[in-house]
Amino acid sequence: MRVTTESATMTTPTMTDPAVEATPSQPPEIRPPGAMVPPRPIARARDASAPRNEPEARPANPAVELSDVSIFYGAFRAVRDVSFSVPAHAITALIGPSGSGKSTLLRAINRMNDLTPGSRLDGEVRYHGTNLYRADVDPVEVRRRIGMVFQKPNPFPKSIYDNVAFGPRLNGYRDNMDELVERSLRQAALWDEVKDKLKQSGLALSGGQQQRLCIARTIAVEPEIILMDEPASALDPRSTLQIEELMAELKENYTIVIVTHNMQQAARASDRTVFLNMGDDRAGYVVEVDDTVKIFTNPREQLTEDYISGRFG
Numbered sequence: 160m161r162v163t164t165e166s167a168t169m170t171t172p173t174m175t176d177p178a179v180e181a182t183p184s185q186p187p188e189i190r191p192p193g194a195m196v197p198p199r200p201i202a203r204a205r206d207a208s209a210p211r212n213e214p215e216a217r218p219a220n221p222a223v224e225l226s227d228v229s230i231f232y233g234a235f236r237a238v239r240d241v242s243f244s245v246p247a248h249a250i251t252a253l254i255g256p257s258g259s260g261k262s263t264l265l266r267a268i269n270r271m272n273d274l275t276p277g278s279r280l281d282g283e284v285r286y287h288g289t290n291l292y293r294a295d296v297d298p299v300e301v302r303r304r305i306g307m308v309f310q311k312p313n314p315f316p317k318s319i320y321d322n323v324a325f326g327p328r329l330n331g332y333r334d335n336m337d338e339l340v341e342r343s344l345r346q347a348a349l350w351d352e353v354k355d356k357l358k359q360s361g362l363a364l365s366g367g368q369q370q371r372l373c374i375a376r377t378i379a380v381e382p383e384i385i386l387m388d389e390p391a392s393a394l395d396p397r398s399t400l401q402i403e404e405l406m407a408e409l410k411e412n413y414t415i416v417i418v419t420h421n422m423q424q425a426a427r428a429s430d431r432t433v434f435l436n437m438g439d440d441r442a443g444y445v446v447e448v449d450d451t452v453k454i455f456t457n458p459r460e461q462l463t464e465d466y467i468s469g470r471f472g
């Protein structure tokens with residue numbers, strides 16, 4: 160495949176909003192040229208020093224960019240005209256009501272929707288500038304570089320070791336497998352708990368351990384991006400926190416996109432937030448994309464504020 164990786168030369172984008180930083184003491188009516196006047200009432204007191212209506216501050220160094228993406232299942236349009244960027248080495252959260260297309264969009268990033276008969280994508284999903292839906296791009300290679308962790312932990316009915324070694328073996332990995340398995344389990348914060356029972360079944364682990372095993376399995380093929388669809392929703396609070404701590408560690412080496420229904424989790428764990436809603440036609444669309452701090456403290460859209468404060472959805 161011709162996709163080029165620039166990750167070796169990439170720097171972590173700053174997660175602060177340059178427009179906010181540059182104008183900390185300006186009154187709100189002084190806006191960047193061309194900025195719009197707010198069309199709606201403001202529900203509660205906001206930080207008056209922060210400009211509200213500047214266009215979305217785009218990450219400097221996106222790993223993935225979606226442009227005008229619509230996704231169809233047969234004749235049904237599940238999401239329409241979605242555009243957002245995924246900054247490298249950061250955690251991007253997709254939030255929004257059930258049915259707004261979060262999982263559909265997540266699966267579009269590694270071409271998993273291809274496996275659903277009748278699904279179709281319009282628009283572009285670019286990975287370091289290359290459209291992943293170009294005819295000459297190999298979807299298997301896409302899924303190696305962009306791995307996925309699912310809502311319900313789904314270890315294979317194999318040993319812990321073989322779960323982690325499965326992908327590398329499939330890819331013809333030739334180096335020291337023991338080292339790779341250990342490194343992956345360490346990165347997934349599971350090594351200490353399983354190092355003495357690597358031959359035991361992955362299914363014999365607790366739910367939280369199984370989910371970390373699935374993360375280790377994903378890491379083992381050395382992806383650049385990890386997609387996680389509600390990875391902690393089936394877990395208890397302690398395991399949930401462990402997964403969040405793990406994500407914070409992983410973002411040093413990986414780019415993460417997570418779907419979550421848990422607003423505290425999105426606010427705590429992510430750097431960037433994409434808020435989706437559903438139109439009258441049931442198609443999901445982007446309401447607002449911004450740095451997580453901004454979305455949760457000073458959103459531009461009333462709808463965002465209503466959603467994050469639990470007034471709908």
Ligand SMILES: Nc1ncnc2c1ncn2[C@@H]1O[C@H](COP(=O)(O)OP(=O)(O)OP(=O)(O)O)[C@@H](O)[C@H]1O
Binds near residue numbers: 275
């Ligand atoms: N395989 C499929 N075939 C047909 N329609 C589908 C398929 N998968 C999803 N949809 C539809 O696409 C829309 C978006 O679904 P999706 O699962 O992406 O939403 P979601 O935001 O992840 O919801 P939830 O929060 O409930 O997981 C829904 O209307 C859903 O019914």
Ligand SMILES: [Mg+2]
Binds near residue numbers: 261262263418
């Ligand atoms: Mg979903």
